[in-house]
Amino acid sequence: xxxxxxxxxxxxxxxxxxxxxxxxxxxTWYPTLFWxxxxxxxGPQLLLKVTTANNKGISRGFEATYDKRTTSFHLQxxxxxxxxxxxxxxxxxxxxxxxxxxxxxxLVVKP
Amino acid sequence: xxKVLQIPSHQIIDMGQMVTLNCDPVSNHLYFYWYKQILGQQxxxxxxxxxxxxxxxxxxxxxxxxxxxxxxxYFTLKIQPTALEDSAVYFCAxxxxxxxxxxxxxxxxxxxTVL
Numbered sequence: 680x681x682x683x684x685x686x687x688x689x690x691x692x693x694x695x696x697x698x699x700x701x702x703x704x705x706x707t708w709y710p711t712l713f714w715x716x717x718x719x720x721x722g723p724q725l726l727l728k729v730t731t732a733n734n735k736g737i738s739r740g741f742e743a744t745y746d747k748r749t750t751s752f753h754l755q756x757x758x759x760x761x762x763x764x765x766x767x768x769x770x771x772x773x774x775x776x777x778x779x780x781x782x783x784x785x786l787v788v789k790p
Numbered sequence: 791x792x793k794v795l796q797i798p799s800h801q802i803i804d805m806g807q808m809v810t811l812n813c814d815p816v817s818n819h820l821y822f823y824w825y826k827q828i829l830g831q832q833x834x835x836x837x838x839x840x841x842x843x844x845x846x847x848x849x850x851x852x853x854x855x856x857x858x859x860x861x862x863x864y865f866t867l868k869i870q871p872t873a874l875e876d877s878a879v880y881f882c883a884x885x886x887x888x889x890x891x892x893x894x895x896x897x898x899x900x901x902x903t904v905l
Contacts, residue, residue: 711891722881722896730891772890780833
């Protein structure tokens with residue numbers, strides 16, 4: 680069945696470090712891929728989404744490329760800030776409109 | 791961006807009681823969802839709802855659970871009776887449509903504690 684895999688449970692960085700959060704997916708057709716961010720005490724909010732294979736989504740300094748060849752949608756940011764500390768979810772929505780969340784990656788950014 | 795409001799933010803009840811969680815979705819949205827998140831764990835789909843009907847539900851959506859949106863007011867999740875394992879944060883979400891490119895907008899959640 681369809682699924683999303685985030686291997687990193689937690690990533691700890693210092694301010695201005697480069698961020699890379701791994702996400703791979705499995706599905707039959709062409710999904711839409713999302714990154715959601717969840718701050719403490721809040722619900723997940725959309726960070727970026729990409730609907731077309733081989734396109735890149737960019738938002739607030741974050742970017743992710745929908746790579747159909749490697750079935751990946753890794754999240755990157757050149758320089759993280761303490762305010763980026765949150766849980767990041769990679770999410771897939773397939774052609775049957777079913778939604779699959781990854782397990783989430785807790786990002787901790789130290790000042 | 792669009793806001794989904796959830797009331798209350800916290801609810802504490804005794805096991806066996808009934809509880810109703812309320813969600814005020816984005817005004818022009820037609821599709822509604824409930825998700826469950828146990829502290830520190832992943833988001834788990836419960837149910838989605840459109841045009842007065844449950845469209846899809848997961849195994850977590852037990853017989854004790856029900857959803858409705860009477861006359862376009864709050865979208866509600868009712869649990870009757872509650873059990874200890876129902877303690878979690880419940881997130882409501884809504885979207886304009888059901889297409890694969892549609893974005894879900896989430897509320898801030900209701901933390902339910904069953905004693």
